[in-house]
Amino acid sequence: SRKQLVPPSVDLPRFLFRLCFQLSPTSPEPASLPAEDISTNSNGPKQEILLDDDQEDLFAEATEEVSLDSPEREPILSDGPSPAITPVTPTVIITPRVDASMFDRSPDEDEEAEENGDTFDLQIMVSDPEKTSLNLFNRNEFTVKRRFSDFLGLHSKLASKYLHIGYIVPPAPEKSIVGMTKVKVGKEDLSSAEFVEKRRSALERYLMRTVNHPALLKDPDVIQFLESTELPRAVSTQALSGAGILRMVNKAAEAVNKMTIKMNESDAWFEEKQQQFENLDVQLRKLHASVESLVCHRKELSVNTASFAKSAAMLGNSEDHTALSRALSQLAEVEEKIDQLHQEQAYADFYLFSELLGDYVRLITAVKGVFDHRMKTWSKWQDAQVMLQRKREAEAKLQYANKPDKLQQAKEEIKEWEAKVQQGERDFEQISKNIRREVGRFEKQRVKDFKVVIIKYLESLVHTQQQLIKYWEAFLPEAKAIA
């Protein structure tokens, strides 16, 4: 029985309604709803698990039908968390299961096969709806099915809308061909179950971060993702993985650097922050690598402890002194139990630390991308200014050339570029403002995230150590009894 680690709800002041969702894997029999499955697979806020009485009806009256081709995708800009709409705190519990229909795919779907992954059930609960002044959702409790590619699709939409204006869009989990293949092949082994759990947990955190963002929560794509019963299948060109987006961002960053933009940074804050994020990036990656190494070694320790336990049992059997033989067998039992503790600890190391660090490494990359976008925006503004200057010079020349048509055109072009310069300046100021706010929010959130994880880690450490003491204290009299 593995402990399910649920990202905690963060209590923020002044929030008016709570959005909780549970993410669970789709059950093979689609008719039955995964209410029972949640109880076996999670230890989240069980009290808020929805009942399935109305589920059939809900599915029947699917209300939202948003086409993917809607042309205008305006980002929702907010100047800051307004008192009326404060960030919600979703609790996501995702339970994955392999969708049996996956194997019935037709050949032309195969190229997308790797993107599809498991289907997940997304259960959403909106609590305290009376307090809300903004009715974001039509219903208070509902379930939807989502595929892995749907999550990627959501992220790509949000990234295309918000990254370039300075919002730190949380990156989506990575695709993994190897892991997914194992699951599809139907390998019932521990590693494929682990893979699914890892993915489930990653999706949970991703959604939580996304919904925690005040602007993103209001985004129609997000609402559609959470609410609509049928999401149109994300087209492969759109369903870029988190890595794909980041690759794009990085390429943009490189391009910016290659253009050798010597940005006159008038704002020391940005210069300082950029440097700090660079350092943070390096150190976080290092730390992540060390924690991954710890997880790996602890797993090894667990395996070796189990192996020793067996060997000690054999030795105990072979021992002809009765009391010593019994003690050795007891030792073997203790070591076997300790092996379990090692596994638990490795699990905690991984899900609490390693994954969190991995998330933050990806988040930092997104942050750096946003800074690079600002540079691009500045550069565009500068280019517009240069262009305007040229147009003015051209117009000046035309003043003496006595070509009235061309002069008129030149004057119009000047107007055009003046507007562009103004827009460029506005864009730059806006993105700078957004980034400042986003970074502030990011830092607060990061402190919270780490604090929560640390506390959980300490609790798990105390728990395993108490167990350890129990086992050894039970063994001690056996050892003393050897005469």
Add this chain to the structure above:
Amino acid sequence: MQNSLPELVKCDVFSLFNQMRSVSVDLNNDSSLLIDIPDALCERDKVKFTVHTKTTLNSFQKPEFSVPRQHEDFIWLHDTLVETEEYAGLIIPPAPPKPDFEGPREKMHKLGEGESTMTKEEYAKMKQELEAEYLAVFKKTVQVHEIFLQRLSSHPVFSKDRNFQIFLEYDQDLSVRRKNAKEFFGGFFKNMVKSADEVLISGIKDVDEFFEQEKTFLLDYFSKIKDATAKAEKMTRSHKNVADDYIHISATYSYLLICLHSLCVINAYRHLEKFSELLEKLRKVEGRVASDQELKLTELLRYYMRDIQAAKDLLYRRARALADYENSNKALDKARLKSKDIPQAEENQRQCLQKFDKLSESGKQELTSFKGRRVVAFRKNLIEMAELEIKHAKVRIKSAVCSEHNLFTHN
């Protein structure tokens, strides 16, 4: 920073050893001959042990004296004991294994290579840990050499051995003697040992119930304890790896905090700092757990594996003596048939029987006391290991609770 280990490590091991003198028991109790290794030097790969003797026996020239000895001298002493016919019915204490610094040396080399990727603090901690590991290997090898001598000094027969006395007393270099011995004995013993197990296993079922049981027990027990030793070694190595990871994590995390310093709200920084302290404590505990387990469990199993081998060797020698006796019987029968050389054959047979009986009698004694010794040693070490594990777990809990308390109060 050179990659070499400390050139000269002078180690006052006396006080540090009290907790380590437990692999074997009941040693060094007889005040008529007290031996210990209070001091050791490590030059490059060569370890020089200072063997210190205090005695009330007249057979020695002085009541107290010290001599420098190398590992090869111990091996020479062991081999001469093995080759001595008189001692065929005794369990010869196992020879101490060669000092092996390969592990720490390789790690030191890797550390040197990776120096550029680490912060100064991380590097210093790793180096510190490595030096501790090196010291642990050093301490272990001194202990195991000391125990070998103490087994001999506390044995009624071995303590009187002439070569043993030379080993303790002779103030010149033993290397000349060693060379002669090697030429004399050469590969003789080695060839014998190769087929020892085969002789034991394929031998006729022993008439003597005691020895038959011992044979079955020792053969089986040896393979089991060998396996357990190997598995314990792997487990201990994994523990060490985990402890090393904590060093990296602790160092990187505290460096990370320095980077974050300006980014952080002061309150937040404080409890993140507390966590850094916890990591530092945890890594020390992990290191200690790993080394305690190594000493109490792995080293115990290793030592008794060698001791069981020595017991098996005794059985083997007895089996050989039995075979000799049976051959002498056959020779006697043949002589009687041919009516030739009967007195010699009778004498030969009588001698073989006498040797066999003597072997059996002392062998029984030795094996019985060996069992007692083994049980007592296991008891002591298992108790100590359990107590240490409990102690370390309590330290971990205390550190964690302290940290958690700080985190909550800073909320």
